Amino acid sequence: DAGITQSPRHKVTETGTPVTLRCHQTENHRYMYWYRQDPGHGLRLIHYSYGVKDTDKGEVSDGYSVSRSKTEDFLLTLESATSSQTSVYFCAISESASGPNYGYTFGSGTRLTVV
Amino acid sequence: RKEVEQDPGPFNVPEGATVAFNCTYSNSASQSFFWYRQDCRKEPKLLMSVYSSGNEDGRFTAQLNRASQYISLLIRDSKLSDSATYLCVPNYGGATNKLIFGTGTLLAVQP
Numbered sequence A: 001d002a003g004i005t006q007s008p009r010h011k012v013t014e015t016g017t018p019v020t021l022r023c024h025q026t027e028n029h030r031y032m033y034w035y036r037q038d039p040g041h042g043l044r045l046i047h048y049s050y051g052v053k054d055t056d057k058g059e060v061s062d063g064y065s066v067s068r069s070k071t072e073d074f075l076l077t078l079e080s081a082t083s084s085q086t087s088v089y090f091c092a093i094s095e096s097a098s099g100p101n102y103g104y105t106f107g108s109g110t111r112l113t114v115v
Numbered sequence B: 001r002k003e004v005e006q007d008p009g010p011f012n013v014p015e016g017a018t019v020a021f022n023c024t025y026s027n028s029a030s031q032s033f034f035w036y037r038q039d040c041r042k043e044p045k046l047l048m049s050v051y052s053s054g055n056e057d058g059r060f061t062a063q064l065n066r067a068s069q070y071i072s073l074l075i076r077d078s079k080l081s082d083s084a085t086y087l088c089v090p091n092y093g094g095a096t097n098k099l100i101f102g103t104g105t106l107l108a109v110q111p
Helices: none
Strands: A006-007 A010-014 A019-027 A029-037 A042-051 A054-057 A065-069 A073-078 A086-093 A110-114 B004-006 B011-013 B017-027 B030-040 B046-052 B054-057 B060-065 B071-076 B086-090 B104-111
Touching: A006 A086, A010 A019, A010 B071, A019 A086, A019 A110, A029 A073, A042 A065, A042 B030, A054 A065, A073 A086, A110 B060, B011 B017, B011 B054, B017 B086, B017 B104, B030 B060, B030 B071, B046 B054, B046 B060, B046 B071, B071 B086
Parallel strands: A010 A110, B011 B104
Antiparallel strands: A006 A019, A019 A073, A029 A042, A029 A086, A042 A054, A065 A073, A086 A110, B004 B017, B017 B071, B030 B046, B030 B086, B054 B060, B060 B071, B086 B104
């Protein structure tokens, strides 16, 4: 399996606090993505990165920010957590944007509960 | 209209049965497609890639109908271990490789 790990695996936090989720890869893949998954909505893209310090917004980016200071790490920050951000967060990596290797590999997910 | 639409199921089938799911997509620019499977409380994992009219891998066959904008997944001789949610994912290409996921179809294979 591809080397991709997410931390923490589970977190409970209080409304209004900042939270940072980490995605770490050992595959040297260029592309990294953060999704959230909620019942009835499937996987929705929050932010993505196409290189070090190159990031862009996805469809549900409000309330989230990201940073990628090195190839292997992609951080997702909830600036001030709200109950609507209770979700399962998945990080994914992709080697390229075309050709046979552009499918995603996902991390195991972070289950976040905001109380 | 959603970019990707799938029947959420559940599809309850006995072991050994053949089952098929359809997925419709709205953007005709889709260059290729993926089927992912996701087990309960786990991450999605790539099952198949479809680049032209279809693909076959063992008991699994994916077929693409570009004219009608749907893609199907056929599973033959269903196993208990096939129980999962199957996600249809069109790929529109582009420099950033963003994938849009369907909500998935739940398959439950019964003993």
